[in-house]
Amino acid sequence: MLTGLQHTHSLLRYIILIFLVWTVINAFLKKRGNKPFLVLDNKLSLYTFILAHTQLLIGIVLYAISPIVKGAWAMGMGEMMKSSAHRFYAIEHLIGMLIAIALITIGRIRMKKAQDDTAKHQTIFLYYLIALIIIFVSIPWPFRNLGTSWL
Numbered sequence: 712m713l714t715g716l717q718h719t720h721s722l723l724r725y726i727i728l729i730f731l732v733w734t735v736i737n738a739f740l741k742k743r744g745n746k747p748f749l750v751l752d753n754k755l756s757l758y759t760f761i762l763a764h765t766q767l768l769i770g771i772v773l774y775a776i777s778p779i780v781k782g783a784w785a786m787g788m789g790e791m792m793k794s795s796a797h798r799f800y801a802i803e804h805l806i807g808m809l810i811a812i813a814l815i816t817i818g819r820i821r822m823k824k825a826q827d828d829t830a831k832h833q834t835i836f837l838y839y840l841i842a843l844i845i846i847f848v849s850i851p852w853p854f855r856n857l858g859t860s861w862l
């Protein structure tokens with residue numbers, strides 16, 4: 712189960728990034744052009760929201776069963792903080808992703824309450840853009856030497 716979840720979690724990152732970039736660019740262009748907020752715009756941000764929450768659920772399960780996370784907490788806080796890979800998975804990745812997914816959630820709630828269509832695009836643009844940046848920097852990319860690969 713662990714390997715299957717790791718692969719799904721790893722692959723899903725690309726789908727989420729594609730959808731986030733798509734949603735942000737779409738919201739930016741439509742906000743700038745004062746375009747109406749269509750059913751399709753709502754669906755796009757909804758699909759991105761669902762993907763992020765699916766990743767969150769897989770992440771929670773991974774967090775509970777991952778050997779690296781178990782190893783990190785077994786080390787004790789002081790030692791864990793000195794080991795960048797353990798600290799990353801036990802704390803940094805978790806906190807960064809939770810903040811990003813919370814922003815996506817708040818963004819959608821605030822979008823629904825926005826007064827007009829331009830404000831809806833603006834809300835999605837802002838919240839999803841910040842989430843995109845946080846997710847991008849919180850991913851254990853192979854060049855960060857955290858023991859991961861591209862897939």
Ligand code: HEM
Nearest residue numbers: 717721724766767770771773774777778779808809859860
């Ligand atoms: C959009 C959100 C997220 C993205 C894009 C993401 C992405 C990734 C990637 C690419 C890996 C490396 C997988 C590999 O190469 O083996 C990973 C590992 C991991 N993620 Fe996430 N993650 C997200 C959210 C979360 C959340 C919210 C949690 C915890 C609640 C979490 C927990 C973990 C854990 C524990 C691992 C290490 C698993 C292991 O190798 O044992 N992730 N994540």
